[in-house]
Amino acid sequence: MEIIVGIDVSKDRLDVHIAPSAEAFWLGNDHAGVEDLVRRLAALSPTAIGLEATGGFENLAVAALAGAGLAIVVVNPAQVRAYANALGKRAKTDPLDAAVIAAFVAATKPELRPLRDAETRTLADLVARRRQIVQMIVAEENRARTVTAKQAHKSIKRLLAALRRELASLDADMDDHIRKSPVWRVREKLLSSVPGIGPVVARTMIAEMSELGSLDRRQIAALAGLAPWTRQSGKWRGKSFIGGGRSRVRAVLFMAALVAIRHNPVLKAFRDRLVEAGKPKIVAVVATMRKLLTILNAMIRDQKPWQAA
Numbered sequence: 315m316e317i318i319v320g321i322d323v324s325k326d327r328l329d330v331h332i333a334p335s336a337e338a339f340w341l342g343n344d345h346a347g348v349e350d351l352v353r354r355l356a357a358l359s360p361t362a363i364g365l366e367a368t369g370g371f372e373n374l375a376v377a378a379l380a381g382a383g384l385a386i387v388v389v390n391p392a393q394v395r396a397y398a399n400a401l402g403k404r405a406k407t408d409p410l411d412a413a414v415i416a417a418f419v420a421a422t423k424p425e426l427r428p429l430r431d432a433e434t435r436t437l438a439d440l441v442a443r444r445r446q447i448v449q450m451i452v453a454e455e456n457r458a459r460t461v462t463a464k465q466a467h468k469s470i471k472r473l474l475a476a477l478r479r480e481l482a483s484l485d486a487d488m489d490d491h492i493r494k495s496p497v498w499r500v501r502e503k504l505l506s507s508v509p510g511i512g513p514v515v516a517r518t519m520i521a522e523m524s525e526l527g528s529l530d531r532r533q534i535a536a537l538a539g540l541a542p543w544t545r546q547s548g549k550w551r552g553k554s555f556i557g558g559g560r561s562r563v564r565a566v567l568f569m570a571a572l573v574a575i576r577h578n579p580v581l582k583a584f585r586d587r588l589v590e591a592g593k594p595k596i597v598a599v600v601a602t603m604r605k606l607l608t609i610l611n612a613m614i615r616d617q618k619p620w621q622a623a
Contacts, residue, residue, distance in 0.1 A: 317360040320416025321351075322408045323372040331412035332358065333420060338409055343371060348378045356382055362426065364419035366391045366411075377432070387424050394418050437491050437498075438521035442562075444484045444514070451477050488517060500617070501526075505610060507619035510574030510581065518566045519610065527614030534611045538563045540604045564603070571602040581606060 315334070322329040328351060329340045341347035355363065363379060363386045365372045372388065379386045398406075398414045451474060458470045492498050498520055505516040519526060525537060535541040539559020574581040581602055588598040613620065 316362075316420070317358050318416045318420045319355060319358075319360045319363040320412045320414065320419060321363065321365045321375065322411040322415060323365055323368045323375065324408060325371050327408070328375060329408040329412040330355075331409065331416045332360075333413075333416040336413075338412065340408070343374065345374070348375050351375065352378050352382045352384075355379070355384060361385065362387060362419050362423075364389050364415045364424075366394060366415060373435070377435070385426050387419065387426050389415065389418065389424060393422075397421070433491070433495065434521060434524055437488065437517065440484060440488050440491065441514075441518050441521045444481065444488070445562075447477055447481045447484060451481065492517065492520075501614060504613050504617070504619055508574070508606070508609065508613070509578035509620070510570050510606070511610075512570075512573075515566045515570045518562065522560055522563050526611055529611065531608045531611060534607060535604050538567065538607055540564065540567070540600065540607060542600075567603045567607060568599070571599055571606055574606060575599070575602060 317335075318333045320331045320333070322331075323343065326343055327340050328343050328347060329338070330351065331338050341351050363384055365376060365386070365388055367388050367390065376386060376388060394411075394415055397418045398404075398411075401414075401417075403410065403414060454470050454474050454477065458467065458474070461467050461470065492502055501520050502513070502516045505511050505519055506513065523534075523538070526534065529537065532541065537559055539561065541559075571581070575585050576582065584605055585598045585602045588601055589595060593601070609620075
């Protein structure tokens with residue numbers, strides 16, 4: 315008999331539902347609560363444990379459950395809510411959400427992929443923090459262009475100097491972290507060999523797309539949210555869209571594609587052909603992002619650097 319566990323995660327607590335027994339309980343979302351959760355679920359040997367992505371509140375439980383060797387999958391909250399609506403379950407409480415998550419996992423059987431290890435999570439945190447610092451620098455630089463008071467301008471300059479020092483410190487931390495892993499050093503070198511891929515893009519891909527090289531081109535595009543989906547009904551044909559997936563990966567691939575369109579002859583020619591065929595420019599850029607991701611995936615899979623031919 316399959317045992318499926320659904321866990322609704324909030325800042326302070328974990329609501330747990332076990333199917334098919336319908337046993338339910340809750341624990342604190344802290345080290346003591348998570349240790350108790352691991353102990354109780356390990357005794358059941360569940361087929362799958364599902365948690366929603368909640369912006370980081372799930373990280374402690376995910377790391378502990380994965381470390382205990384339990385089969386865990388982090389599911390998309392929007393998909394779970396759509397599933398609940400399809401079942402006519404309009405009520406929304408934490409215990410009910412845990413039951414819906416368990417039912418969703420049992421019905422859809424999402425693929426259980428290896429989760430990021432502690433070192434990869436640390437690198438991802440450093441990459442995310444660097445992105446936040448860059449955003450703060452841009453915001454302060456924009457304020458510097460509009461402020462008129464001398465004292466306010468001095469304050470902005472002091473803060474900018476501190477932020478740039480912190481940015482340099484984070485870059486040094488990432489350098490040290492990358493050097494500790496021979497696999498990461500090889501991956502960074504391979505990815506950076508592509509014209510248009512710099513250290514930031516390479517490190518984001520290492521941190522956020524650990525599956526790179528292990529999936530086919532359709533799967534990797536879907537994982538990044540770059541697989542187009544269509545809308546049609548009868549003779550009506552709607553426009554294709556992209557969405558879902560890993561937004562941070564899409565963001566760096568967008569910037570990388572813009573650079574590659576200027577400096578990478580292969581991708582520039584690919585984009586130009588699409589524009590000449592009448593495709594809107596933004597559609598051509600998205601297609602270039604997908605093409606670039608496919609190339610990076612193949613390079614990591616084959617362990618071969620960029621070759622223009």
